[in-house]
Amino acid sequence: xxxxxxxxxxxxxxxxxxxxxxxxxxxxxxxxxxxxxxxxxxxxxxxxxxxxxxxxxxxxxxxxxxxxxxxxxxxxxxxxxxxxxxxxxxxxxxxxxxxxxxxxxxxxxxxxxxxxxxxxxxxxxxxxxxxxxxxxxxxxxxxxxxx
Numbered sequence: 001x002x003x004x005x006x007x008x009x010x011x012x013x014x015x016x017x018x019x020x021x022x023x024x025x026x027x028x029x030x031x032x033x034x035x036x037x038x039x040x041x042x043x044x045x046x047x048x049x050x051x052x053x054x055x056x057x058x059x060x061x062x063x064x065x066x067x068x069x070x071x072x073x074x075x076x077x078x079x080x081x082x083x084x085x086x087x088x089x090x091x092x093x094x095x096x097x098x099x100x101x102x103x104x105x106x107x108x109x110x111x112x113x114x115x116x117x118x119x120x121x122x123x124x125x126x127x128x129x130x131x132x133x134x135x136x137x138x139x140x141x142x143x144x145x146x147x
Contacts, residue, residue, distance in 0.1 A: 003067040011057040022046035102132045
C-alpha cells in the first residue's frame with residue numbers, strides 16, 4: 001500500500017474525530033478562562049489534535065516520493081475493526097452489554113485461534129465467560145457502576 005495514501009486517509013479520519021470531539025466538548029460548555037466549564041480542557045485537546053493533524057496532512061501532501069508500506073495481517077486487522085464496530089453498534093441498539101461482551105470476546109478469540117477444534121472453542125468460551133464475569137463483578141459490586 002502507498003504510504004502517502006495511507007497517511008492521508010488516516011489524517012482525514014483523525015481530523016474528523018477531532019471535529020466531532022470539539023463539537024461534543026463545546027456542547028458541555030466551555031466557559032471562560034476564569035470560570036472554566038466542563039468542555040474547556042477537552043476543547044483545548046481537540047484543538048491541538050486538529051492542528052497537529054493538519055500539519056501532518058500538509059507534510060504528507062507535500063511529499064513527492066511514495067513509499068510502499070506492507071501491512072502484515074491487514075485482513076485480520078480489518079476483520080477485528082469490523083467485529084468491534086458490530087459489537088458497539090449492537091450494544092448501542094440492543095443493549096445487554098454482558099451478553100454482547102461475551103460473544104465479542106468469544107468471536108475474537110476464535111478468529112485469533114490457530115485451530116478451530118472443539119477443545120479450543122470450549123477454552124475460548126471459558127476465557128470469554130471468565131472475563132465477562134470479572135467485568136460484571138468489578139463494575140457492579142466493587143465500583144457500583146452498572147453497565
